[in-house]
Amino acid sequence: MYKSSYWLLLLMSLTLLGCSGDDPEPILSVQSIISQIKNNYTLMPEEAISMSRDGKVFAFYTEPTDRYAHGVLGDKIEAGQLVVVKDGIFHELTLTDNYVFEDIRPRLYDVDQDGALEFVVLRTEISRGAGIVIYKLVDNQIVVYSELAEIGRANRWLNIVAIYDLDMDGQVEISWIETPHIGGVLKVAKIEENELIVIDQISGYSNHDIGERNLCLSVVTKLGDNPMIFVPNQSRSKIVGFTFIDEKLKQASEKLVQVDFAQVLREQYEFEGLVVEKEDNCIF
Template identity: 30%
Template sequence: MLNSLRVKHFPLLLVAITISTILGCKTIKQETVKPLSVGTFLTDTTGSKLVDGGQVDLENAKVWNIPLDQKPQWLLYTTLNGQAVLVATLEDGSAKAWVNNGGEPHPLELTFQSSGKHVTETKNAFLLNSAVVPPVTFVKNSKVHIEVPPKDMSPHSVHALLPKSGKTAYIRKDGALVIQGNGTNSELMVNALPDARILVDQNDKIALYAAPTNRYQHAVLGDDIESARLLVIETGTENKVVTTIELESPYVFEGLAPLWADIHESEGRELITTISHIDMGSYLAVYSEAGELLAKGPAIGTGNRWRHVISADTKSNSIGVVSMPHGPGDVERYEMKDTTLEIAQANWTQYTSHAMHSRNLGRGLGFHTPKGEFEMVLVNPTRDTIALHSMNPVEVIATAPVGGELISNIVGVVDAGGNTFLAVGSDSGIRIWQSAPNKIIPN
C-alpha cells in the first residue's frame, strides 16, 4: 500500500503583516472578527461525531417525545444562550427547531439566510432533486439561523459555513469548490466527490474527498462512486490546495469525508480515513495534514467489507469503529501506537451504525464523559432500539427504544448546566433523552 500512495505537499508561505495607521497620536486597530458558532449534523465542523463532556444515562434520563406530521430526516444540536437547541429537517423540505430550557422542549423560531441575505421562502428549501440536505446553522444576535444551500450545489453534497469568515463553501454540480460571502465569490476546480461532506477547522481550512471513481463498486454508500484523492485546502485571500493525498488503483477512500481529529503528537489535526481494496476489504489509515501516512490498521481480508469510523476520542487515544456494519459486525476500539493502529478492544454486540445504500453516516455517536471514559451510541439492525456502549471494554451498558423505526442520524449536546441531550428521529417523531449532570465524587 505504501507504494500506491503519492503525496503532493505544497509548502505554505507564512507571512506576518502588521498594519498600524497613525493619525496624530491615535492608532486605529483592525477589529477581530468573532467566529460564528456553527451547528452541523456532524456534531462538529471537523466531522468529529463526539460530544465532549457528555454523560448519557438511558435508564434514568427524562424522555421527551415530539410528534410530527412529517418524518424527520436530519437532526442537529446547537446551543443558544447556553440552552440546548434541536433542529430537524423534514421529508417535505421544511425545518423546525425546539429549545430545552430546563423542562420539556418548546418550539423555537428559525430564520433562514443565504450568503448573508434573509430568505423568506423556506418551504422545500432543503429539497434538492429528492435528496434532503442536512441542515447547517449558525447562532448570531441571540437567534438560530439556517444557511440555505445554493441552488447549483451538487444535489447529494452538503454545504458548510466557515466559522472564521462566515462564508459558505459548497460543491458545485461540476465538482468545483465554491466559496462565497461578504460580497465575494470564488471557485476552485477540485473535481470533488459529488456527495462529499466538507470539513472545516477553526482557521477555515477545508478537507474533502475528490477524484470520483467507480473502480471499487461496493455501492453501499448511495452509489458506486468512491474517492481516489483527499485534499486539504487553505481559504482566505487566496484559496489553494496545500496537500493532496492520492491513491492508486485499485485502492479508494470509501466514505463521504475523513474524520479530522488531533490524535497524534504531530502539529495540527490528523485525517482518519477508511481505505478499501477489492481483495483486502477495508482498513483505517491516519495521515497528517501535510499528507504523511502516520499509521494504518489491519485489513478485514475480504473485498466488499467496510469499516465505519464513528468518532475519535483524542483524550483517550481511541477511535470508535463499526466493522462490517451491515452484518452487523464488530464494534472496535483502535489505539494509535507508533506507526500502527491496533484494535485494542472488539466485540460483536449486535448493534450497528449504517443502513445499506444510505448516505446517512451519522447513526453512531461518541461521548467523552466527565469521568474520562469513551462511550458510543449505536442502533440495532431493525433500527428500533439504541444501545449505549462502553468502549473499554467494548460492551453494551444500556438500551432504550426509539419509539418507531429510526430514520435520522443520532445527535447529542451538553448545555451550560451540564445536562446531556441525546436525540433521534423515527417514523413516529423525535425522541429526546435528557441526562442530569454527572456528579464526580472525589476520592
C-alpha cells in the same frame, strides 16, 4: 435534499464564524477557499467538504471513479484523491488504482494532540475491502500517521463510531463497526503511530444501512467523567451505550428505541449528559 441540507449547514457555519469574532476576515477566506475548491476540482456527487471549526482547515474527496463497484454509499462512485487545505494552501494525495476512498468526507480530529488536525478516512483496497487511515500534514505533504489493515475481502466495509479519549487516559481512541450490514462488530483501538491496535470488540451492532449516505449512527456522551458511546443494535430495536474502562467495552445503558438508519442518531433520542461534538466525529 441531501445537498441542500449540507449547504445549509455550511452556510450556518459561515454565519457563526462571522458572528463570533470581531474580525470578519474568516468569512472572506472561507468563501474564497470554497470557490477555489468548486472551481478547480471535480467534487463527489455529495459535494461534501469538511471544515474545521476555526475555518482554517478543509478536507474533501475528488477524482470520482467507478473502479470499485461495491456501491454501499448511495452510488457506485468512489474517490481517487484526498485534498487537504490548510491556511489557504492546497495539498493533494492521489491513490494508486487498487485503492478508493469509500467514504463521504474526511473526519478532522487532532488524534495525537499536537495542536494540528489529522484526517481520518475510510480507504478501501479493491480486493481486501475497507480499512482506516489517519493522515497528517508533515512538511506540506499528506502522509500516513496510522492505519488499520483492510478487512481482508472485497465488498466488506466499516464505519467509524467515535474518535475520542474514551477511557480518559489522555490518549485518543478510535471506535468503529466492522461489516455493519452483515453482523457488525463494534471495535475500539488505541491510535499508535503507524498502527491502530484493537483493544476490545463486541458483535451484534450496526451503524449503517446499505445505500445510505448517512454515516452518523453513533453518539458520544459524557455524564460526569465517563464517556459513553451509543450505537444501534443489529436489529435496530434499541440503542446501546458502552463505556470503555480498563481496556474493556462494557454495556452500560440500553434505550428501547426503533432506530431509523436514514436519520442522524443524536436526533432520535434525548441522550443524558453532554453529547460530544468535537470537530467532525460522524458524517451526515
